[in-house]
Amino acid sequence: MNVVYPAVFYKNIENDGYTVVFPDLDFGATEGENLKDAFFMASDYLGAWLYEYYIDGKEFPIARDIKDLEIEEDEFSIKEASFVSLVGVDMLEYSRKSEVKTVRRNVSIPSYLNELAKRNNINVSQLLQEALKEEFSM
Template sequence: MKLVYIAIFENCEEGGYSVSFPDLPGCFTEGDTLEEAMEMAQEAACGWICGEVEDGREIPEATPRENIQEVEDGFVNLIMLDLDDYRHKHGNRAVKKTLTIPEWLNTRAVEAGINFSQVLQEALKEKLGVA
């Protein structure tokens, strides 16, 4: 599901931008650069909305752009939110994988008490360069 919300970007005295959302109470973020602030805005808003849905609350309607006043030291921008993409990236639903390894390696790993799932996850994260 894709949604569009208003984000208010304000220049910070120490540099960077703070971002708030008129329709998402308590949802704030910031970024050192405009690009980072935009990315963080999408992450924060998606996380906020997903949290509301998980808690059984309604997703608030977006205020029309023409109903939002301009800000003095910043700007108002529309932010596209892709909730399906966010859930895909941040979901921790387990997926069963079947794999084959040499018997000797399996025996040694079992004897050492190795958690195969944890090792595979750590190795994949390292290989892909993700946290």
């Protein structure tokens, strides 16, 4: 599930870095040492901010139209070198990378399948994980 939000990239006055602000996410911000790093950090911030919404199945905050964002003037950034851009994140991929904890879960299967699995050295836990990933297109 790809999610896109507009953000303001403020060019830092003292170095090559950028500060990235997401007005629709309570004006949350991150920064990067250069433009490439700023985009990476912005995508990661977006994923982290929306992660609990995604896991809990809640609706994400509404993203405003990118045309409605303005670059504010301040003493820390160069307004002429600052810009507005869309930042995206694949929430399925983000959650996969973020949540690596395993949980123990009991499942019931017919005894004959259990015996076949033992005889054929099949790891039922691994098989179940693979089947669930396939079911959820992961």
